[in-house]
Ligand code: SF4
């Protein structure tokens with residue numbers, strides 16, 4: 250990953266990665282820098298995780314699963330529910346996957362998350378395992394994920410399909426990042442990405458004075474492989490969506506439950522147009538269509554829902570794959586959305602959630618841009634005196 | 638089948654400019670195709686991309702947005718935002734190979750009755766050549 254000079258520090262791994270990390274987190278909570286931690290915790294039934302806002306340092310050590318095997322609720326959604334009405338003076342550190350950080354950055358640009366006093370911690374992510382693995386076989390799934398972490402395995406095909414070609418698996422806009430890809434497996438590398446991050450790390454008593462160049466080299470080489478994976482994946486996705494009939498086939502078994510949308514961190518509207526009464530029509534309309542097309546499926550408008558959703562959120566899509574996890578009929582929603590989003594974002598040279606500073610392209614404009622569309626608006630103008 | 642193809646084009650026209658331009662085309666007795674079905678909106682930026690998608694998936698052979706010239710939007714910058722959203726929709730149509738040429742954006746001022754008629758003629762000709770909207774026959778939509 251191209252990085253401006255980042256600095257890091259190390260602590261020896263004792264009793265496993267998670268336990269070491271819990272200690273760091275606990276220290277931060279004991280310091281007077283952080284009031285609460287937002288962390289995944291295994292639910293009592295043992296087959297999933299929930300986001301818990303924790304204030305008791307003892308609980309962190311007993312309960313936290315800072316690197317969870319699956320991603321039941323996207324972290325950006327959890328942070329949104331905490332800070333949508335502002336963050337007051339509560340100083341929170343949240344432990345997230347890189348795609349959750351990206352979702353968070355997008356939501357903060359959309360005024361749904363307030364990042365004041367929030368410290369974001371991320372880690373090199375080997376990919377999340379499919380949510381259904383965890384409900385089918387909790388223990389195996391957890392062990393499998395811990396295996397990926399301890400072996401520094403970033404090429405697993407067991408992780409969610411979009412994770413397999415995720416190129417943004419490493420440090421992005423987080424304040425603190427854990428260099429899981431670092432070649433030194435006896436120590437945990439903690440990297441600071443901002444002033445907040447440096448303050449956080451010093452509050453935990455860590456000396457941050459190292460340039461993590463071995464880690465950078467490693468993440469660069471993983472990223473190169475991921476880019477190849479992405480090209481390959483896109484080649485297989487293309488025929489699934491290109492041309493209207495193929496697209497319709499891909500979504501033909503959609504049951505219209507809109508779970509993909511509820512799970513999406515970016516879809517934050519309280520009411521979606523697709524769920525509004527404006528989107529349904531008189532029965533005469535459907536009869537008329539049935540006559541003209543020979544027949545129509547009911548409930549109607551499934552493709553309008555998906556293409557419409559793409560038009561609303563693809564610029565901000567972070568390819569976290571929550572939509573696929575949520576789909577009860579195994580439609581590869583995330584692959585399709587990732588594929589389309591890559592192109593929408595490219596059209597604006599934008600990468601969702603990558604940096605915190607810039608506005609999302611829909612919030613701004615330039616007077617002189619989008620040449621091709623400009624040409625289109627010019628056509629048929631010629632014979633007249635130019636408009637003034 | 639075997640019938641001649643009479644295209645249908647949904648046109649979202651900004652009340653401050655293109656819609657008035659269409660009126661002017663009418664009062665000036667300029668000819669433009671009956672394929673055009675105008676819908677008046679308060680500003681081109683009122684047109685959510687979903688409106689275009691909906692028109693398209695419900696069988697419109699072409700969809701047109703008419704707005705004020707850059708710099709002339711009644712709400713100052715609405716049309717610039719329209720242009721960006723239009724770019725997004727074009728990109729999505731491109732990725733899905735959905736014949737993005739069926740989408741058209743045009744700036745037509747209130748005094749440009751003749752331009753309105755020309756845009757409509759030109760666009761209708763193009764759609765006529767492209768043939769019916771490919772979604773029209775699909776039941777599983
Ligand atoms: S979750 Fe699956 S079935 Fe439900 S609306 Fe989304 S694509 Fe359709």
Ligand code: FES
Pocket residue numbers: 651652653654679680681682703704705709710711712713715716
């Ligand atoms: S008022 Fe005409 S485009 Fe905004």
